Amino acid sequence: MAHSVYGACAACGYESGEVWVGGGRHTFKTNEPFPAMCSHCHCVCDINLKVDVPVCSLCGSTQVSLYFPPPSDPGGRKGQEVARTFDHYITDQDYACPRCGRAALKFRDGRLAC
Secondary structure, eight states: OEEEEEEEETTTOOBOOOEEESOOTTTTTTOOEEEEEETTTTEEEEEETTSSSOOOTTTOOSOEEEOOSOTTOTTSOSSOEEEEOSSOEEESSOEEOTTTOSEEEEEEEEEEEO
16 A cells, blocks of 8 residues: 655755555555655655665655665664555665655654555
C-alpha cells in the first residue's frame, strides 16, 4: 500500500512536499516510489525503484540518491521506522538535507493510499 511522508530540516527550515513510499495495489509491479535527494534541484523527491534509471519526480534529473538508514545506523533499525516498501525503509533519524547538506532532515508520516 502506498504511504506518503514529509521531510523537514531543523537546521535550515527546508520542508519537502508530499513524497510517496510504495506503489498502489494496482501498480506495485511497475511503480515503487521511494524518497530520494535530487542533487540538481536540491529537493526531496520520490523516484521509481522499478525502473533502470530513476529520475527526480520534480525536475526529471537522474542526479538522485536514495534515502537509506543514515550512516549512524549501520545495522538497521536504531530509529523508529516511518515508512517502508518491499526492501527499503526510512526511519525517524536525521538524514542529509538537500538544501543545506546537514544531517538534520527528519521524515514524518503522511497518509495512506490504496
